[in-house]
Each structure stands twice: as structure tokens, then as C-alpha cells.
Amino acid sequence: QRTELAKLVHEKTVTADNHHVELAANIGSPNDLAGVLANGAEGVGLFRTEFLYMGRENFPTEEEQFLAYKQVLEQMGEKPVVIRTLDIGGDKQLSYLPMPEEMNPFLGFRAIRLCLDNQELFRTQLRALLRASVYGNLKIMFPMIATLEEFRQAKQILEEEKKGLQEKGVAVSDRYEAGIMIEIPAAAMMADQFAREVDFFSIGTNDLIQYTMAADRMNERVSYLYQPYHPAVLRLIYNVIKAAHANGKWVGMCGEMAGDSIAIPILLGFGLDEFSMSAGSILPARQQVSRLSLEEVTKHTEAILSMSTSEQVEAFVKSVLDKKDI
Numbered sequence: 561q562r563t564e565l566a567k568l569v570h571e572k573t574v575t576a577d578n579h580h581v582e583l584a585a586n587i588g589s590p591n592d593l594a595g596v597l598a599n600g601a602e603g604v605g606l607f608r609t610e611f612l613y614m615g616r617e618n619f620p621t622e623e624e625q626f627l628a629y630k631q632v633l634e635q636m637g638e639k640p641v642v643i644r645t646l647d648i649g650g651d652k653q654l655s656y657l658p659m660p661e662e663m664n665p666f667l668g669f670r671a672i673r674l675c676l677d678n679q680e681l682f683r684t685q686l687r688a689l690l691r692a693s694v695y696g697n698l699k700i701m702f703p704m705i706a707t708l709e710e711f712r713q714a715k716q717i718l719e720e721e722k723k724g725l726q727e728k729g730v731a732v733s734d735r736y737e738a739g740i741m742i743e744i745p746a747a748a749m750m751a752d753q754f755a756r757e758v759d760f761f762s763i764g765t766n767d768l769i770q771y772t773m774a775a776d777r778m779n780e781r782v783s784y785l786y787q788p789y790h791p792a793v794l795r796l797i798y799n800v801i802k803a804a805h806a807n808g809k810w811v812g813m814c815g816e817m818a819g820d821s822i823a824i825p826i827l828l829g830f831g832l833d834e835f836s837m838s839a840g841s842i843l844p845a846r847q848q849v850s851r852l853s854l855e856e857v858t859k860h861t862e863a864i865l866s867m868s869t870s871e872q873v874e875a876f877v878k879s880v881l882d883k884k885d886i
């Protein structure tokens with residue numbers, strides 16, 4: 561089994577009927593790259609940049625950040641690297657950025673909300689990203705976007721920083737992309753509007769599920785409601801993928817769900833382009849995809865979207881997989 565998987569390290573990810581999807585890795589620091597490459601990732605689908613800010617006494621400088629981003633981009637070569645701007649707040653706090661206590665931290669002042677309000681912090685990170693853009697295939701991603709105005713504002717700040725760098729003679733790539741995480745139901749519902757303006761979507765199911773089901777992802781007492789296969793969640797995901805494709809944009813997923821063996825056939829049938837997961841899940845996922853036919857999983861989409869419960873979805877997918885011995 562191990563050696564069979566090892567054979568897939570340098571292979572592309574293709575279905576039994578020869579359709580390519582991209583399997584990428586989630587990373588939390590440049591130190592994770594060795595594992596990513598050893599597991600044959602086709603890209604980095606989520607680089608969480610919080611590590612640069614956490615466990616220290618002050619903000620990381622532009623230079624420090626630039627070096628970290630450059631390192632990841634260089635090591636990945638031509639492969640795409642999605643770097644997410646700071647997603648602090650909620651459960652993640654910084655000692656040097658005191659914030660008032662909130663009644664509902666996960667519904668509070670975090671991620672893009674905090675960045676748009678602390679523009680020096682945000683602009684510093686964006687300059688570091690733009691300077692690093694010439695070293696690889698960079699996709700910049702904004703987290704926790706709820707409204708179009710937030711994306712427009714973030715994009716405008718990015719453009720301003722790009723112009724500022726160029727005026728100083730600093731090289732910036734002309735092919736980086738700017739996209740958003742879809743992890744708030746409002747954004748998933750409005751995906752058709754967002755899709756005209758963004759370069760890509762990446763669906764953050766860890767948060768999308770908790771916000772859709774109103775069930776805290778850390779609270780054991782409501783964990784029974786945290787249901788990745790709930791048709792409400794699946795319909796949102798489907799809506800996002802269709803909206804992206806209708807506008808010629810690609811869509812990935814970087815929540816835990818992307819590496820789940822029940823979810824993979826569903827998402828493949830929905831048309832998801834990129835699956836980003838922990839490095840250790842990549843080879844098993846590649847093997848599973850190679851045994852699935854895109855044509856066949858697509859046929860099940862309508863039935864799945866019309867189901868009433870998670871349990872029903874799960875039982876259905878399991879029976880399909882069992883029949884094929886996958």
C-alpha cells in the first residue's frame with residue numbers, strides 16, 4: 561500500500577477518465593515545504609501567514625515577511641502558491657495588538673476586518689507579498705470576506721501598494737492573482753457577483769460549515785451540528801463552483817473537507833478545480849481520484865443536492881464507493 565502510494569508522488573492527479581484536478585497542500589510555515597514536496601503536491605493551496613505574527617513581541621517587518629514568502633515561492637518553482645493575508649482574531653490573538661474582549665470572537669473583529677482597520681499592518685504585508693511575487697506563481701488571498709466592498713477595498717489597497725513599489729523602481733510581477741476565501745455564507749450566496757471581480761475562490765469549509773450551521777467549530781456540545789455533508793453546506797459549495805466557472809474563474813477548497821474521502825467524489829462531481837489539504841492526505845487522495853470517473857460522479861450531483869440530511873448523503877456516497885471497491 562505504501563509503495564503503491566509512493567509511485568504516485570511524481571504523477572499528476574487525473575481521474576479514471578483522464579480529467580486533471582490539482583491537489584495542493586496547506587502549510588503554516590516555510591518549514592512545511594519539505595513534506596509538501598515529498599508528498600507530491602501540485603501547489604500550495606493555503607499558506608497561513610499567522611505564524612509570522614504569533615509567538616513574538618512585535619510585528620514582523622516587511623523584510624522578514626518578504627524573505628518567508630520568497631522562500632516558499634522559490635521552492636515551489638512554477639507551481640501555484642496561494643498566500644493568505646493575516647487571519648488573526650477569533651481564537652488567535654497577538655500580545656502586542658491588544659483587542660477588547662468580544663462576546664462572539666468568531667463573529668467579531670478578525671481577519672480582513674482587522675486588516676482594513678489597521679492599514680499599516682495590512683499594507684506592510686501586501687508590499688512583502690508584491691515584492692515576493694517575482695519569485696514564483698503567487699496568488700494572494702483575502703480571508704473572511706463578507707461583502708463586495710471589503711474585497712474592493714482590499715484590492716484597491718493592493719493596487720496602491722503595487723503602484724507605490726513600481727514608482728520606486730521595485731519589480732512586481734504582472735501575473736499574480738488576487739482572490740478570496742469563501743467561508744462566510746453571505747459570500748457563498750453572492751458568489752455570482754464576486755466571481756466577476758476576483759481572480760479565484762478558495763472555499764474555507766472549516767469556517768463555512770460553522771457559520772452555515774451556527775455551530776462553533778471548537779464546541780464539543782454542538783459538534784453534532786458541524787456537518788460537512790449537510791445539503792445546506794453542499795448547496796452553497798455547488799453555487800460557488802458554478803458561479804466561478806460561469807465567469808471563467810477557478811475555484812479551490814482549503815478547508816479540511818477537501819481531503820476527506822467521502823467529500824472528494826462529491827466535490828469532483830461539482831467541478832471543483834483544486835483541493836488543498838494537509839500534505840499527508842495528498843497521495844491517498846490522488847489514488848482515490850485515479851479510481852473515480854468524472855463522468856460518473858457528475859451524474860450523482862443532482863441526486864446529492866436534493867437529499868435532505870447529511871446521513872443520507874454519507875450513506876449514498878459510501879454505497880457508491882463500496883460498489884466500486886474504492
Ligand code: PEP
Nearest residue numbers: 743764765766767814815
Ligand atoms: C477554513 O476556514 O476552512 C480555513 C481553511 O481557514 P482556517 O481553518 O485557518 O480558519
Ligand code: MG
Nearest residue numbers: 743764766767
Ligand atoms: Mg477560516
